Amino acid sequence: MDELLQDLFRGDTRALARVISRVENRSVDSLELLRTLFPHTGRAHIIGVTGSPGAGKSSLVDRLAAAYRRQEKPVGIVAVDPTSAFTGGAILGDRIRMQGGSLDPGLYIRSMATRGNLGGLAAATTDVVLVLDAAGKDPILIETVGVGQDEIEIVKLADISIVVLVPGMGDDIQTLKAGIMEIADIFVINKCDRPGVEKMERAISTMLSLAHRHDGWVPPIVKTIATKGSGVDELIVEIDRCSAFFQNDSLRSQKKKQAARQRLLSLLEERLLKAAVEHIFPNGELNRIVDEIAERKTDPYTVVEDIIRRSRW
Amino acid sequence: MDELLQDLFRGDTRALARVISRVENRSVDSLELLRTLFPHTGRAHIIGVTGSPGAGKSSLVDRLAAAYRRQEKPVGIVAVDPTSAFTGGAILGDRIRMQGGSLDPGLYIRSMATRGNLGGLAAATTDVVLVLDAAGKDPILIETVGVGQDEIEIVKLADISIVVLVPGMGDDIQTLKAGIMEIADIFVINKCDRPGVEKMERAISTMLSLAHRHDGWVPPIVKTIATKGSGVDELIVEIDRCSAFFQNDSLRSQKKKQAARQRLLSLLEERLLKAAVEHIFPNGELNRIVDEIAERKTDPYTVVEDIIRRSRW
Numbered sequence: 105m106d107e108l109l110q111d112l113f114r115g116d117t118r119a120l121a122r123v124i125s126r127v128e129n130r131s132v133d134s135l136e137l138l139r140t141l142f143p144h145t146g147r148a149h150i151i152g153v154t155g156s157p158g159a160g161k162s163s164l165v166d167r168l169a170a171a172y173r174r175q176e177k178p179v180g181i182v183a184v185d186p187t188s189a190f191t192g193g194a195i196l197g198d199r200i201r202m203q204g205g206s207l208d209p210g211l212y213i214r215s216m217a218t219r220g221n222l223g224g225l226a227a228a229t230t231d232v233v234l235v236l237d238a239a240g241k242d243p244i245l246i247e248t249v250g251v252g253q254d255e256i257e258i259v260k261l262a263d264i265s266i267v268v269l270v271p272g273m274g275d276d277i278q279t280l281k282a283g284i285m286e287i288a289d290i291f292v293i294n295k296c297d298r299p300g301v302e303k304m305e306r307a308i309s310t311m312l313s314l315a316h317r318h319d320g321w322v323p324p325i326v327k328t329i330a331t332k333g334s335g336v337d338e339l340i341v342e343i344d345r346c347s348a349f350f351q352n353d354s355l356r357s358q359k360k361k362q363a364a365r366q367r368l369l370s371l372l373e374e375r376l377l378k379a380a381v382e383h384i385f386p387n388g389e390l391n392r393i394v395d396e397i398a399e400r401k402t403d404p405y406t407v408v409e410d411i412i413r414r415s416r417w
Numbered sequence: 418m419d420e421l422l423q424d425l426f427r428g429d430t431r432a433l434a435r436v437i438s439r440v441e442n443r444s445v446d447s448l449e450l451l452r453t454l455f456p457h458t459g460r461a462h463i464i465g466v467t468g469s470p471g472a473g474k475s476s477l478v479d480r481l482a483a484a485y486r487r488q489e490k491p492v493g494i495v496a497v498d499p500t501s502a503f504t505g506g507a508i509l510g511d512r513i514r515m516q517g518g519s520l521d522p523g524l525y526i527r528s529m530a531t532r533g534n535l536g537g538l539a540a541a542t543t544d545v546v547l548v549l550d551a552a553g554k555d556p557i558l559i560e561t562v563g564v565g566q567d568e569i570e571i572v573k574l575a576d577i578s579i580v581v582l583v584p585g586m587g588d589d590i591q592t593l594k595a596g597i598m599e600i601a602d603i604f605v606i607n608k609c610d611r612p613g614v615e616k617m618e619r620a621i622s623t624m625l626s627l628a629h630r631h632d633g634w635v636p637p638i639v640k641t642i643a644t645k646g647s648g649v650d651e652l653i654v655e656i657d658r659c660s661a662f663f664q665n666d667s668l669r670s671q672k673k674k675q676a677a678r679q680r681l682l683s684l685l686e687e688r689l690l691k692a693a694v695e696h697i698f699p700n701g702e703l704n705r706i707v708d709e710i711a712e713r714k715t716d717p718y719t720v721v722e723d724i725i726r727r728s729r730w
Contacts, residue, residue, distance in 0.1 A: 142716035376689040383730040403455035416729035417696040
């Protein structure tokens with residue numbers, strides 16, 4: 105393991121891929137790996153990119169990554185796709201993206217889908233970001249679809265959150281209401297060669313004038329056409345400006361602590377459940393109880409309270 | 418409590434509202450309430466309505482509810498909005514909907530947002546659906562935004578899942594890829610007075626011809642203009658047809674068991690974490706450890722493994 109981690113710290117892509125796989129699959133040594141990595145983390149700039157399916161997040165993230173690579177920064181991308189819980193992977197229409205073994209050793213891309221792990225997607229994403237951070241990737245771009253609860257947890261990992269919108273959606277105020285105002289440090293109107301850009305911009309400005317942030321940051325609106333790369337340089341300027349604004353801000357340190365608390369509690373939850381299930385429901389006992397619940401012979405509340413009563417810490 | 422539950426079973430709206438509030442707020446007697454309710458559940462038809470923000474889910478659900486009310490069925494609606502984790506409620510643009518004390522005692526509407534409860538939104542939604550079920554509401558309509566991980570758990574509660582799309586989004590195959598094909602029993606193309614309906618329909622048909630369901634059900638595509646109520650009767654015909662198709666299906670019973678297992682495990686997880694935090698981190702101890710993690714003096718993995726090692730079941 106020592107050698108593997110030495111290779112990782114040196115920036116070796118194969119070592120990085122191996123560590124991430126072990127962490128994702130929760131292999132026996134994964135907790136030991138994470139424990140050893142942990143002191144080497146906390147340095148990377150983590151940038152979250154959120155938006156509905158079809159907003160062009162992937163293209164934008166690819167363009168951002170390319171721009172950072174031109175600055176010779178080692179870039180990590182975590183593309184989170186929580187939507188494939190049923191198939192274990194996207195069905196169709198997914199562009200082929202270079203995975204781990206990309207030709208450019210300074211760029212590492214990892215797609216993540218739900219695998220039905222106990223810990224959930226947010227927990228797995230947190231761990232993968234830690235590994236990338238320890239491997240020296242900086243910035244780390246996290247790409248997520250939509251604004252579900254799990255995703256909001258993922259967004260909380262990011263130092264800076266970019267929300268990607270497209271013209272036309274702004275017709276419907278509901279699109280904007282979706283929790284987006286509270287998480288966006290920067291708005292991007294992508295595909296801005298389409299009609300409706302001004303309308304979208306007005307809608308965002310109106311929402312911004314009504315919302316109030318306590319930290320004094322005014323989220324800028326950047327217009328891009330990600331497929332052509334236009335607007336990406338301006339976006340990077342705004343990211344840098346935002347980053348500088350928050351460099352010594354106590355709110356950000358508060359946010360980091362919040363993320364640490366979240367990770368601690370979700371890990372505790374995951375491990376407690378795993379340990380409890382192993383100890384309390386050996387050999388198919390769980391299936392028997394589930395059958396009884398489905399037949400209304402017992403109920404989950406009684407079952408769980410019994411377990412809690414018997415537990416000792 | 419007995420009187421409260423008797424009133425609930427009788428269909429009293431105030432009793433229903435009180436029980437739901439207690440369950441949502443996890444008041445001290447909430448588990449006892451749920452335990453007593455539980456044997457009276459499992460009868461209602463649960464219909465999930467999922468789609469992006471702005472797809473017109475709310476209007477469609479309102480129209481469906483009105484149609485069921487004309488059939489004199491007691492209807493429950495649970496509108497889940499996972500996007501307001503930050504403010505505790507939608508900021509703007511949310512239509513004012515009649516809550517609990519609606520003029521029609523046969524219709525009960527509950528909006529749910531994340532409140533940062535340990536158990537999460539899916540758990541809370543499950544419990545509220547149980548209460549509505551025990552109160553005799555049938556059908557129960559669950560309205561959710563998007564397809565995050567938490568929402569997929571919510572969708573699993575439903576006997577029938579309706580996915581609402583709008584023309585124009587179909588231009589982008591990514592919209593469809595988003596986990597939707599696996600969960601949809603019925604597709605609705607809403608706002609079908611807009612251009613692009615045929616294109617959307619073709620996109621869905623193509624996806625359907627490529628996906629394969631093991632149960633033999635072919636998801637129909639229904640075109641609606643929810644704001645005008647058109648297509649809603651056809652949608653109800655398709656819901657009934659789907660319901661009849663799956664009446665004695667072992668796959669559905671499997672699905673019910675899966676939901677029971679999910680609820681058991683998520684409740685166990687919630688209670689274990691709560692009990693552990695109370696016992697292990699009294700009086701601000703948690704904050705101290707979080708600070709240490711944020712400062713990289715310790716790591717969450719070590720902290721959690723220590724706890725697990727000391728636990729007894």
